[in-house]
Amino acid sequence: MAQTSQAKAQTMQALALDKFGGPEALRIQQLPIPQIEAQEVLIRVEAAGVGAWDPFEREGRFVEILGMKPTFPYVLGTDGAGTIAAVGKDVKNFKVGDRVYAAELGNPKGGFYAQYTAVKTDNASLIPRHLTIEQAAALPTDALTALTGLEKVLGLKSGESLMVIGASGGIGHLAIQLAKRIGADVFAIASGDDGVQLAKNLGADSVVDGRGSNVLNAAKEFAPNGIDAALVTAGGEETDEALSAIRKGGRIAYPHGVMPEPTAPDGVEVKAYDGENSPALIDRLNALIDSGPFEVHVDRTFRLEEASQAHKALTEHHLGKIVLRVE
Ligand SMILES: NC(=O)c1ccc[n+]([C@@H]2O[C@H](COP(=O)([O-])OP(=O)(O)OC[C@H]3O[C@@H](n4cnc5c(N)ncnc54)[C@H](OP(=O)(O)O)[C@@H]3O)[C@@H](O)[C@H]2O)c1
Numbered sequence: 001m002a003q004t005s006q007a008k009a010q011t012m013q014a015l016a017l018d019k020f021g022g023p024e025a026l027r028i029q030q031l032p033i034p035q036i037e038a039q040e041v042l043i044r045v046e047a048a049g050v051g052a053w054d055p056f057e058r059e060g061r062f063v064e065i066l067g068m069k070p071t072f073p074y075v076l077g078t079d080g081a082g083t084i085a086a087v088g089k090d091v092k093n094f095k096v097g098d099r100v101y102a103a104e105l106g107n108p109k110g111g112f113y114a115q116y117t118a119v120k121t122d123n124a125s126l127i128p129r130h131l132t133i134e135q136a137a138a139l140p141t142d143a144l145t146a147l148t149g150l151e152k153v154l155g156l157k158s159g160e161s162l163m164v165i166g167a168s169g170g171i172g173h174l175a176i177q178l179a180k181r182i183g184a185d186v187f188a189i190a191s192g193d194d195g196v197q198l199a200k201n202l203g204a205d206s207v208v209d210g211r212g213s214n215v216l217n218a219a220k221e222f223a224p225n226g227i228d229a230a231l232v233t234a235g236g237e238e239t240d241e242a243l244s245a246i247r248k249g250g251r252i253a254y255p256h257g258v259m260p261e262p263t264a265p266d267g268v269e270v271k272a273y274d275g276e277n278s279p280a281l282i283d284r285l286n287a288l289i290d291s292g293p294f295e296v297h298v299d300r301t302f303r304l305e306e307a308s309q310a311h312k313a314l315t316e317h318h319l320g321k322i323v324l325r326v327e
Pocket residue numbers: 051052053141142145165166167168169170171172189190191192209210211233234235236238239255256257258259273274275276316317318319320
């Protein structure tokens with residue numbers, strides 16, 4: 001395999017778990033740099049996205065649900081971005097030095113909370129030209145989940161109306177922009193005054209604070225005959241009430257993990273789904289991103305060794321995404 005001098009080093013720093021647990025279980029450790037297979041690339045990680053699901057994975061609940069057998073030390077980090085340090089012998093589409101982003105859920109070779117990670121080429125892509133490394137690191141899982149929900153699950157079409165619930169969060173703020181590029185009219189339900197402002201800036205046609213009192217009135221004003229579809233990224237009483245504004249025959253989608261699970265009004269189809277990841281979907285995502293100004297909102301950045309603070313920050317009000325800077 002081709003490799004840089006850095007990749008010739010034998011070990012790397014990683015934030016690894018010796019057992020599942022609370023934030024205190026995350027410890028900086030010196031670990032072997034992962035070996036790559038023929039169809040994998042080794043990424044020198046510059047930034048890692050912090051997923052809303054990372055604490056869940058840290059506690060071991062994720063491997064339990066998926067029936068995976070974990071190996072320790074266990075390195076978290078589904079999403080990240082950096083520079084290719086080495087390519088497997090059958091890799092044709094990447095070369096050493098390429099700047100890439102990638103997502104690999106439950107990667108048995110370890111995730112992005114480390115100086116290096118090995119990922120399958122199918123899960124990696126060159127970084128869209130307007131994005132910073134932090135933005136690219138934060139992007140993949142939430143953007144692919146938004147896009148899967150909008151196009152595959154909801155079948156959203158140009159000219160349709162869409163409600164996005166949790167519109168200032170990780171998936172939601174990306175869903176607004178992707179839905180606008182698909183040609184939908186977007187009614188965004190965001191969190192707080194700052195969330196409302198972000199959703200407006202990202203192009204939503206109408207925005208309300210989901211914890212305010214005027215949600216249903218605003219939805220009726222937006223679409224007097226009811227809204228065609230909803231992408232739900234936050235559950236609860238307010239969500240179920242807002243969903244009564246979806247028209248009969250309309251559709252609701254939410255990614256697994258949204259709790260409580262949303263309840264559909266009579267005559268409305270509701271589907272739970274998982275975000276997908278494939279070269280074709282990544283190409284589609286990159287094309288949509290490149291078709292105009294696109295913001296991946298990074299609210300806070302922490303150093304790798306501050307990951308426990310980053311996990312705490314996930315539980316506090318924030319907009320968009322949180323990122324770990326690895327180097
Ligand atoms: N199955 C899959 O493939 C998949 C993939 C990715 C994510 N997920 C899951 O999907 C869920 C959402 O992910 P995410 O990354 O978007 O999480 P997130 O960044 O936490 O976004 C959720 C957003 O909803 C907001 N919110 C909560 N209640 C609200 C209300 N009543 N009105 C308006 N906004 C409200 C939150 O604001 P505050 O922070 O102010 O409360 C937050 O901004 C998580 O459970 C995650 O684990 C599943």
